[in-house]
Amino acid sequence: MLIQVPGPAPPDQTEYTVLSPNAAMASLLVIVLVALPLYWVFAKLTRFRRNLKDAKSTGLPYVIIPVYPISLFWIISGKLWLKLINETWPDSWHKSWSKFLSPDWTWNELYDAHREMGSDVFLTVSPVKNTIWIADAEVIHQMTTRQVAFPKPIKDYKVLDVYGRNVVTTEGPEWRMHRKATAPGFNEKNNALVFTESIAQAQGMIRKWMDGSDKSSRTLDDIPADSMRVALHIISAMGFGVRLLWPGDVFSKEDKDSGLIHMGDKPVGDHTMTFEKALASVLDDIFVLMLTPRWLLKTAPVKGARGAWESYKNWKLYMEELLEKKLEAELAGEKTLGMDIMGALVKSATDEGRSDQKKSPGQLESNKRGLTDENIIGNSFVMLLAGHETTANTIHFALMELAMNPSSQRNLQKEVHTLFGDSDPKTWDYADSVNKLLGGMVGATMNEMLRLMPPVTNIPKSVSANQDQTIVVDGQKHTLPKGLYINFNVVSAHRNPKYWPSKGVSKVSGKPDDLDDFVPERWLKQDAADHVEEDSEEEDFGGFTGKSSSSQLFRPARGSFLPFSDGPRSCLGRRLAQVELIAMLAVIFQKYSIELAVDEWASDEEVAKMSVPEKLEVYAKAVKKAKAVIRTASSMITLKLNFGQTYIPARLVKKGEERFIQYIDNRPSSATTNTCVATMSSSSFLQKMRKAQLEELATDLELSPNGQKKADLEILIDSYLTRHPELSTDARVASFYKRRSTTHELSPVKKEQLSADVEKIAKVTKRRATKAADELTNSV
Template identity: 30%
Template structure:
């Protein structure tokens, strides 16, 4: 062991040696400080260059890879700087609002691909083609067979990831869920859409149409012979909002009445919905906390006001329905009762309950989407009937026949079970209007794995991760499907003539046990559920000659009441397959009830300064690619006593 003296000597020696070394070492950074800074700066610039190069070349690498994948498919290709989808849609909205996007330009068409512009791109590219961009591949479809194949294979072609996130405004719902979650939402909401509900919708549609006529009378100095309506769009939205609120939500309203509201608001029920619809873009795109901080008189401030007001009305209706259920006063089953029970009781198949947020999400989506689409159809149908007096006269004759038959049977009111299925021309008008002004412009899917599709006799393999856009607007204006006059509004194409040149008549009354034949593996009641509550017996596999001469051959089948049942994939207004619109028949019942009531004693005409040519120009310039499908300009109508 070393002694203390030896250790002390060693420490002193070390200190004597290290001092000059430390001084010498300290001189080195001083002399080379400039070199070190240059090295750091150089390294930083090199990293920045490499990062920039990677960011610049990465899209090119992805584009090259996607181009190779697209060529391997074998379908026609179109190179795009950005893919069809949410990015294109919202870029379109922003540029349109800045008034820098000119209609008809390449940029306009590219951003709006597959939306209400119709069949345009498919004339050049064919009924199935692939777009290529650095973000990926998109298969755009206007072929009915491919559309049906994709829509009917839910597992192979699910919704793309994050699809529907934008409509997750108040919570997840039946539209933006997949898999087991979607099945739960569908089971819960589907039980509400029964024949009981459809009877209520029929009567409420009649009631609200009368309320609307009374409001017109008031504004026209009680002159029933000539009712001028300057805002038919707004009134149609008001009517359909009241119908769905009174039936699916169990809260009947007078014309200017509001449902229960959970918290104070300065907006009426109708105004809250109007302001909400007018500010959809900021509500979709702006975080809630930022909306809350916005000035009240700003666009985002008004969006926040509408968002909170509409939520309060929905919560108020839910609270009211819960109170009725708790007091055992509620015997009717409607959408709200089904949603409330799903929050309180566990689903047997899913072994789970809906969350409060999911209940609110479904309350919103059915109320918002369910009223606007029907309102748009009513609005456009009235404009088109005023444009086509010949079609309107056929419909008026049918309305008179229905009311006359009801009177002969001792009824002063139309009845859902007895009269709904007799409105042949009403069905045709609605279907044709939906064909040209379809609310479902595009249905988006994607390939979970590599998937084969058959198109025009050949099989193509669509690689995993490819987005598939089924363009309903393109299918509906495809001349190979709907004939050379596919772009024209012609309701007679839905009316099938018999061998004697007359339309086939509906077999009235309740269906017999013998009316259970099958069609394409599906009962006629399912195949045509949107147009009748009773099954149809199909008289022949191929329909007789349609009354419209320019029409595609072997298109569909004929129902017993002389209406066309389109082939699968040919009519996508309500989509199709398992994820088809659950409210299809409800919308049809409402449309027929309202139209028969509005035109019971009146015909609809344009104001004198509105020519047919002027109206056509306005309708052709509708808001293609916008969130709603309203005309860009108000077209006043006049209801003339007949």
């Protein structure tokens, strides 16, 4: 038997491949390229599961969305993705959630999304973060009064530190220091000066528009730009004490005596821009300035960046020069008569009583002042930014809506005439006028415009980072997780049927309420008598800011009307902005009317030859297009049209020289159809009058005959008398009302005969008139 003794093992025959350094790097790169997306997907799924769990824990309705709309990726490419989804996917796949992917969804959807969700409070859940959307006034009020529990997300506002930390971009003790320093500049003395300045600037804008005409302006395609300009002029005077001039105006001794200064029409010293150009350019370039580091602005070989740097540099230099002058004047004890928010900041900052005050984080010691030079310039800038676009966009949209709603325009004109007659606006007294304007049709027009198109569509808040917070929704408690992002849906709150009086079905959207419509009359107490008023009477947290609505008008529930936000962080310049707006509206509509231009469809010569039905038809086209243009507005800091690309052409005309709006009556009514358009007069009283008699009567009623045909004069006077039943005691027209009353009491047989006679008279124009009336009913 053979026994084998183990010998040494045979050598290992396995071959090993040694990778070159380049191949090893390539392999590692492949692993990383595969692992990173997998990790990203895993992280997003994990975060989404946590977000979904948080949303469910609140007990509130929620919607799942696949991306976070405010991410950089989606801001850049979202429109393309949404277009692709809407064009290629069946509605059932995406309609319930894709609407929330647009950064402007609150303006696009109005109140519809909340109506569809069946709740005024709901969440959107994404793989990045959750957001709670609120259109419930009670919940909004709970949050605005609990500032510590629901703070402003300050990191979102850091981009506004363009020139320095300010009252908008700070929180806690530092914010209180800024608020205390800025509040004194907002007072009734300055409001009175703003009233006077707004009148002067509105007159300058009218002179530019009329361009020497005594009847009608040219067709204006620059109303948005001029609205921005008039607001810029006013904010320049009230913010810095600098008077800006319209073309052809001069800086007078009266201007100088008022304490205002003029910076000249040409750049001087180290400046490459005039004061007005620098001011306007800073606002035009605001997005570039907010998002681009200064070092990059200075060096970037891009024309837009270089222009933004020039405007930034010029405006800062102007501010430093003004600040030095105001500081010298304050230390010398000089008194100024003019309004000057920057001067008020300097005065507050140089208060000796502040020298021992504990400094907030980031605050520097500088001449024993609470605010540094940078703080003062930073606050001046943010006041400029906040006050400029709000006023400009509101006056612009108000003019357009009044052109589309002639009866509201006539009501406004009637009130202004009652208050001021034909007196020179320069003689109007602030103390005697302001409450009457705020509490009547002028104030109602302003409020309705701010309700319909709020300057800011969403107001962000957050749940405190340290602790969950509880809110009450419809009597039920709900716990919100710490750090949850909050948006007050201002557009929806302003259209929530729970809080607003309505006159019936919408002419704009066909919805059961008219809250998508421009109806200033809803603010008048006699029109809102059946709606509960709940607004607080208290003043706001330092400085005279005024209330959200005059006590003489409808007072919406606290939290339902947010054009100036609410609570401790509400807008300091609210009262000042209101004074600007009512002054400009009163000046414009004292002697003028606004009409949409119809140049796209007819020349002036063609309009002059048109019958009333033809005029109604062409104006209906202008109204329809104007409504569509307004819906293209988007939020670029504030809600506005994309100036330079979209605008609504219009004309300013002397009262009595109107071409269209005198034939349109869009008074709100509880009836389903509430637009009454005159196509012919059924009054035998007017039909029997000769043309010369009609012209004389029209003149007596302060209506312009304006070379109109007899039939058109009958319609004009009929429409006017129908709207003014108080004239029934006037001997000149008493028969009009008497015969109308008699007609209403005719037997059915006589009514039928009268109807047949009217039909025979009208059959030539009936088809066209009916079409025009229908279009106006659906669009005015």
